[in-house]
Amino acid sequence: MKAVLFRAHGGPDKLSYEDLPTPTIGSEEVLVRVKACALNHLDIWIRQGNPAYPMPLPHVSGSDVAGIVEQVGNGVEGVTVGQRVFVSPGISCWKCDQCLAGRDNLCRSYGLLGAVTHGGYAEYVKVPFRNVLPIPENLSFEQAAAFPLVSVTASHMLFALAGLQHGETVLIMGAGSGVGMMAVQMAKLAGARVMTTVGSDDKIPKAVILGADAVFNHTKEKVAERVKLLTEGRGVDVVIEHIGPEVWDTCLTSLAKGGRLITCGATTGTEVMLD
Numbered sequence: 001m002k003a004v005l006f007r008a009h010g011g012p013d014k015l016s017y018e019d020l021p022t023p024t025i026g027s028e029e030v031l032v033r034v035k036a037c038a039l040n041h042l043d044i045w046i047r048q049g050n051p052a053y054p055m056p057l058p059h060v061s062g063s064d065v066a067g068i069v070e071q072v073g074n075g076v077e078g079v080t081v082g083q084r085v086f087v088s089p090g091i092s093c094w095k096c097d098q099c100l101a102g103r104d105n106l107c108r109s110y111g112l113l114g115a116v117t118h119g120g121y122a123e124y125v126k127v128p129f130r131n132v133l134p135i136p137e138n139l140s141f142e143q144a145a146a147f148p149l150v151s152v153t154a155s156h157m158l159f160a161l162a163g164l165q166h167g168e169t170v171l172i173m174g175a176g177s178g179v180g181m182m183a184v185q186m187a188k189l190a191g192a193r194v195m196t197t198v199g200s201d202d203k204i205p206k207a208v209i210l211g212a213d214a215v216f217n218h219t220k221e222k223v224a225e226r227v228k229l230l231t232e233g234r235g236v237d238v239v240i241e242h243i244g245p246e247v248w249d250t251c252l253t254s255l256a257k258g259g260r261l262i263t264c265g266a267t268t269g270t271e272v273m274l275d
Contacts, residue, residue, distance in 0.1 A: 004018075010047070022123075030076060031071040038148075040063050043121075060118040087125070087131050089148050091131065092110045096109075164192055168192050172194065187240075201217055239254055
């Protein structure tokens with residue numbers, strides 16, 4: 001099969017288009033013929049050589065995959081050849097106590113497709129059958145590939161970690177990003193009052209369409225002051241942040257007493273200094 005891979009860490013020039021053997025599946029795995037694979041910031045970090053993601057080289061990235069089931073193992077249940085699917089990117093053992101309790105993200109072998117295994121920048125990818133989900137008929141492969149990793153991340157931050165409740169107020173940093181865009185929609189559907197930030201005025205209408213009740217252009221407004229004004233000085237119950245140290249002061253200042261700040265990603269850097 002054809003694949004895009006890298007044999008050394010570095011910039012985009014390290015990527016190469018090569019032939020690799022088509023994966024051989026196990027009894028509880030499926031082979032997916034890739035129709036679309038999105039670019040995630042994680043792919044860039046892994047290619048550059050992030051110490052949090054050590055892996056043998058050469059490596060095939062790609063965590064957000066949609067395609068058609070090509071083969072199924074003899075122990076596979078509920079998945080058929082020819083089915084349109086997208087892949088839930090969190091890979092775990094499905095056998096340990098954590099997995100059986102529904103806390104598969106705490107599995108000792110947990111990792112992400114395209115990080116601990118070869119990913120979707122190839123004609124085919126093999127995954128556990130429990131990780132494939134049917135694509136609704138009204139979604140294209142490209143649309144289906146746009147949300148697996150960001151939806152898992154946004155959902156975990158909002159509900160598993162922050163415990164967002166109906167009627168609470170949440171500030172979501174960066175509505176134009178993958179995690180931010182997904183979090184705005186999920187929070188609105190959960191009945192929260194949603195505030196969010198953008199970096200340019202042209203993104204404001206889109207954020208409103210996604211469900212934001214208030215949108216702040218952080219290049220023109222002092223976000224924390226606007227938050228306090230709209231909450232009558234109280235602040236928000238939850239802040240969802242995936243940008244990093246650059247926005248932490250704003251996030252903390254925007255919180256109500258007893259509020260919850262949930263962070264991931266840290267695209268602006270990993271070192272945080274607080275006063």
